[in-house]
Amino acid sequence: MCTNIVYEWLKTLQLPQYAESFVDNGYDDLEVCKQIGDPDLDAIGVAVPHHRRR
Secondary structure, three states, X not given: OOOOHHHHHHHHOOOHHHHHHHHHOXXXXXXXXXXXXXHHHHXXXXXXXXXXXX
């Protein structure tokens, strides 16, 4: 499991299951995560609607 700022952020949102996918898709920095849109969430595998809103 990755232990970085993105993992910690996802953990606080109670979404740590996505941490590896985020990092694998290049979202390893919070500044980059600010730019995430629906196509990115699709690629990462975040399909549950209420997870996408967090």
